[in-house]
């Protein structure tokens with residue numbers, strides 16, 4: 491089969507370009523991971539389905555991928571810039587937990603959700619709090635190279651010393667300077683950002699470390715620069731994130747990485763996925779707006795996680811995904827129909843090895859790869875898949891193999907977990923009994939219900955809109 495050339499849209503150059511790895515033996519991919527202070531929602535999951543799709547295409551095309559993702563468990567402030575409070579510290583106070591417990595709770599939840607969506611775990615998952623020394627070293631390098639200054643509240647990056655600062659996001663810095671929205675404090679320029687923040691006595695922070703400039707904690711951006719270069723080198727191939735990262739987080743990552751190491755570009759290709767938007771007035775789904783839905787909640791309503799993945803794949807990652815009940819139902823129908831067709835084919839045929847494909851099947855296999863290799867055109871892949879299934883010139887055995895190839899590259903193989911249909915009536919009844927007993931403060935009966943649920947193989951899990959029953963997975 492002809493191997494197509496992979497093309498990817500690069501935010502840095504604003505072009506869709508051929509992908510050529512720096513080193514054919516290792517393709518480094520870094521993904522900005524979740525901030526673990528609240529439940530991750532289906533919008534967040536869209537960003538990770540995109541990163542996973544990229545990884546699958548690279549692997550399918552035999553690139554030896556090394557995928558690294560961070561977990562932000564410190565330093566992400568409530569306004570994304572340098573004001574407000576640390577999201578983790580706020581979360582801990584709200585929930586009566588320690589910051590470490592908050593991070594652990596939501597990290598666990600995050601990986602359960604991603605697993606249900608067939609999102610492969612990155613080869614390296616690194617927590618910001620485990621790499622404080624690397625972050626301090628990078629700030630020291632920036633200081634040595636003359637890019638920093640110290641104020642009463644932290645160490646800042648002086649963006650005026652990096653003339654290319656605005657290039658990546660095509661920022662209108664003059665417009666920013668004229669506007670009054672950004673709090674200057676002691677900053678020299680509006681775009682300057684914190685590399686290290688000092689703990690203020692009134693904050694009573696649980697997470698703080700000693701550094702040459704004073705006790706405190708890292709700014710949000712420095713963790714990604716420090717960990718990406720620690721695992722992938724001063725320069726690497728692909729960096730992914732959501733579009734919201736372009737003007738601040740990634741612009742700052744580039745400035746501090748390139749000024750600390752003297753190497754440019756930090757990442758060759760920068761890829762960004764668009765938002766999932768709610769249909770009630772085009773509002774973004776976000777943790778801070780409080781309008782979130784999780785994958786397991788969808789499952790409670792009868793939408794298997796992989797049907798949600800299917801929905802995400804119907805829209806190109808660079809387009810906004812308008813999330814609606816109708817759209818979701820259509821995706822569910824298509825996903826179920828695909829599974830049903832596959833099931834029927836297994837009754838009548840045996841998969842034909844790809845090496846034995848006739849001309850037409852061969853063409854569909856090439857189309858699959860061609861569409862994926864064209865900036866991850868998953869919508870086109872799904873369209874081709876349905877054409878193939880209707881094509882009488884493809885045998886049932888070839889269809890079986892082609893479905894499996896499509897499912898593998900799209901991440902749709904295997905059974906979806908958490909499907910409401912799988913939850914027995916007794917479990918649903920027990921869940922409502924449990925709610926009743928808990929409102930009556932009848933803890934003894936509530937505990938009995940919990941024990942009975944465990945006998946049936948279920949546990950009660952938290953979710954943003956109330957408890958849900960979940961199958962106990964033995965690890």
Ligand code: AMP
Pocket residue numbers: 522523524525526532533534535536537731732733734735764765766767774775776777
């Ligand atoms: P956070 O945990 O808030 O740092 O976000 C994790 C990832 O989810 C980032 O890549 C964001 O860009 C992305 N993200 C946040 N909200 C949405 C949304 N509504 N739709 C798609 N991606 C989102």
Ligand code: ZN
Pocket residue numbers: 521522523714739
């Ligand atoms: Zn990041």
